[in-house]
Amino acid sequence: MGRAPCCDKANVKRGPWSPDEDATLKSYIDQHGTCGNWIALPQKIGLKRCGKSCRLRWLNYLRPNIKHGGFSEEEDNIICSLYLSIGSRWSIIAAQLPGRTDNDIKNYWNTRLKKKLMGKQRKEQRASSIKHEMKRESESFVVNPHEAMNPILYWPELPLLDTYLQYPFDVSTAQDQPCDNSTITFASSTSMNSVKSSSSTFSQMPNMFQGFNNHQIDLGQIVYGNPQQVLDGLESFSGVDLEMVNLSSTGSGISSVESNSWGDINSLVYSPMVPHYEGTMQGSTCEASYFGLQ
DNA sequence: AACTGTCTCAACCGCGTAGAT
DNA sequence: CATCTACGCGGTTGAGACAGT
Numbered sequence: 001m002g003r004a005p006c007c008d009k010a011n012v013k014r015g016p017w018s019p020d021e022d023a024t025l026k027s028y029i030d031q032h033g034t035c036g037n038w039i040a041l042p043q044k045i046g047l048k049r050c051g052k053s054c055r056l057r058w059l060n061y062l063r064p065n066i067k068h069g070g071f072s073e074e075e076d077n078i079i080c081s082l083y084l085s086i087g088s089r090w091s092i093i094a095a096q097l098p099g100r101t102d103n104d105i106k107n108y109w110n111t112r113l114k115k116k117l118m119g120k121q122r123k124e125q126r127a128s129s130i131k132h133e134m135k136r137e138s139e140s141f142v143v144n145p146h147e148a149m150n151p152i153l154y155w156p157e158l159p160l161l162d163t164y165l166q167y168p169f170d171v172s173t174a175q176d177q178p179c180d181n182s183t184i185t186f187a188s189s190t191s192m193n194s195v196k197s198s199s200s201t202f203s204q205m206p207n208m209f210q211g212f213n214n215h216q217i218d219l220g221q222i223v224y225g226n227p228q229q230v231l232d233g234l235e236s237f238s239g240v241d242l243e244m245v246n247l248s249s250t251g252s253g254i255s256s257v258e259s260n261s262w263g264d265i266n267s268l269v270y271s272p273m274v275p276h277y278e279g280t281m282q283g284s285t286c287e288a289s290y291f292g293l294q
Numbered sequence: 295a296a297c298t299g300t301c302t303c304a305a306c307c308g309c310g311t312a313g314a315t
Numbered sequence: 316c317a318t319c320t321a322c323g324c325g326g327t328t329g330a331g332a333c334a335g336t
Contacts, residue, residue, distance in 0.1 A: 016304070016330085039321060055322080056305065068303095091324060106325075107303050 007039070007050040014050075017057055021047060025054055026062045034058070060101045067099035071108055079105060079113060 028045045035041065039051035047054065060066070071079075075097055082093045088109075090102035097105065 014306075037321080050306090051321085052307090052323095053305075059323095060304075088325065102324075103304075110326095111302055 007052075011048065012050045012053075013048040014053070017061075021049065022057070022062060025058060029058060029062070056103075060103045065099050066101065068104065071113075075100070076113060076116075079109060080117060083109060 024045055024047055028041075034055075035044075037051075038055040041047075042049045042051055042054050049057075078096055079093055082096060086092060088106070090106045090109075094100050094102040094105050
């Protein structure tokens with residue numbers, strides 16, 4: 001059966017827009033708006049175009065105050081930071097950059113920024129491993145996880161996987177810390193493909209982003225560890241069933257659990273403020289994860 | 295000059311979802 | 316509640332531009 005087409009493809013023009021078509025569409029929308037019906041709009045103004053195509057042309061090209069190309073360093077940083085935190089949610093990323101469209105950002109990321117970043121990562125990794133090697137040779141060096149995973153806003157130093165595994169979450173240590181009305185924050189970054197995902201938990205996402213703007217991360221309570229171990233520790237400690245969910249895209253970040261007390265975990269926050277990477281960094285991808293209450 | 299490979303980005307495709315009926 | 320319709324989104328495609336040989 002398949003999905004019904006949104007328009008009669010045989011009678012619809014495709015491909016690049018002509019200046020005349022642009023002018024027709026722009027002048028109509030300038031005067032009347034879209035009238036809330038993109039499908040009917042092309043017939044109304046005599047364009048042999050699909051409504052979806054009109055919408056896309058307007059949003060990505062004809063709309064006022066659209067900026068094309070010439071991304072600034074600051075915009076690069078914002079895109080990188082958000083991508084690492086929330087993945088390829090281009091419309092959300094675009095909403096943070098006035099004048100930019102999701103399509104533009106997506107193209108920019110896929111064609112340039114990703115490569116630029118990968119180059120930077122490799123450079124930093126090389127520098128880091130040389131530094132690491134030199135230090136090891138001069139003294140039998142033990143890696144400090146807080147140094148290895150130093151969280152900076154846009155582009156953190158890459159941790160080594162073996163370092164990461166040396167410092168699992170230890171709930172018995174964390175237990176002694178006062179946690180009333182505080183935020184327990186932990187790094188999460190590993191492949192979550194084998195972990196069950198739940199669409200119902202995804203619906204909680206808006207609430208989970210409440211930490212986005214107020215940066216409510218208590219860095220003093222960061223616990224680095226394997227997410228599964230963190231989860232297991234929190235479950236056994238709180239007595240609450242938790243579920244680990246794959247964000248299904250690339251990116252990574254710090255997750256935090258808000259708690260009134262250890263036995264009463266009542267909300268979860270995913271914060272994009274402190275990106276974090278899986279140590280192996282195969283290719284350019286790293287999985288993002290967060291934790292949801294069942 | 296001709297060919298080939300790579301890059302860029304506008305446009306398309308199809309899926310998920312919200313709202314209307 | 317089920318079905319339909321349109322919208323919005325992210326992934327993908329392909330034509331044209333450009334660079335390298």
